[in-house]
Amino acid sequence: MKNILRKIYVIGFACVAFLMSGCAELFDCVASARPNLHSKTLVTGSVGINYSDFIEADVTNEPNDNNYDYYFSVDGNLPPGMTYREQNRKIVFSGIPTQSGSFSFRVTLTVDPYDDYIIGGGGLWEDGNHVCFGDDTTKKEFTIVIQ
Numbered sequence: 001m002k003n004i005l006r007k008i009y010v011i012g013f014a015c016v017a018f019l020m021s022g023c024a025e026l027f028d029c030v031a032s033a034r035p036n037l038h039s040k041t042l043v044t045g046s047v048g049i050n051y052s053d054f055i056e057a058d059v060t061n062e063p064n065d066n067n068y069d070y071y072f073s074v075d076g077n078l079p080p081g082m083t084y085r086e087q088n089r090k091i092v093f094s095g096i097p098t099q100s101g102s103f104s105f106r107v108t109l110t111v112d113p114y115d116d117y118i119i120g121g122g123g124l125w126e127d128g129n130h131v132c133f134g135d136d137t138t139k140k141e142f143t144i145v146i147q
Contacts, residue, residue, distance in 0.1 A: 033062045035111045037140040045097050045146045051082060052094040055142065057109050065089070069112040076105025079146045097146040105144075110137045 038056045045051035057072075059065035072091040074084055082095035091107060113136075 033059055035109050035136060035138045036060045037107055037109050037138055039140070040142070042093065042142060042144050045079070045144065047097055047100050047146060050094070050096055051079075051144075051146075052092065053144075054087070054090045054092040055107060057089050057091070057111075059111055071110045071112075073108045073110075074105050075108065077103045078105060079103045079144055082144070093144065100146045103144050103146070104141060106139050106141050108137060108139045112136070 036058050040055055043053045057070055059068055066089070070086065070089050072084070072086050078084065078093065079097040079099060079101070081098040082093060084091055084093050
């Protein structure tokens with residue numbers, strides 16, 4: 001009887017230790033945390049008039065997504081006279097467009113988990129800089145129309 005109780009205590013202790021060290025990472029895996037670019041129709045602009053709009057991003061199923069580092073890039077054609085800049089969880093498009101037309105481009109978002117998430121450089125459920133064995137990058141197509 002003592003051997004059975006001892007085994008139960010050992011197994012119970014191991015389970016508690018596992019849960020205390022990997023609970024957050026396990027939840028992220030079950031909840032499927034991943035980067036997300038919000039879908040949005042960007043405002044229509046006019047040639048020669050100041051333009052400004054943004055696309056917001058987050059990490060789905062992650063209550064601490066403000067603690068991630070967000071990196072944006074743009075592939076394709078922005079309207080001539082316009083640029084973009086990163087602002088926390090947003091990519092902001094601004095400038096004075098010099099040409100009318102429909103300009104399509106792809107926004108790529110890459111997120112890096114905050115330092116506390118990566119326990120000892122990679123926890124049990126964390127593979128380096130990837131969110132729970134998932135992809136830490138996402139891409140989405142957008143269009144800016146200038147009249």
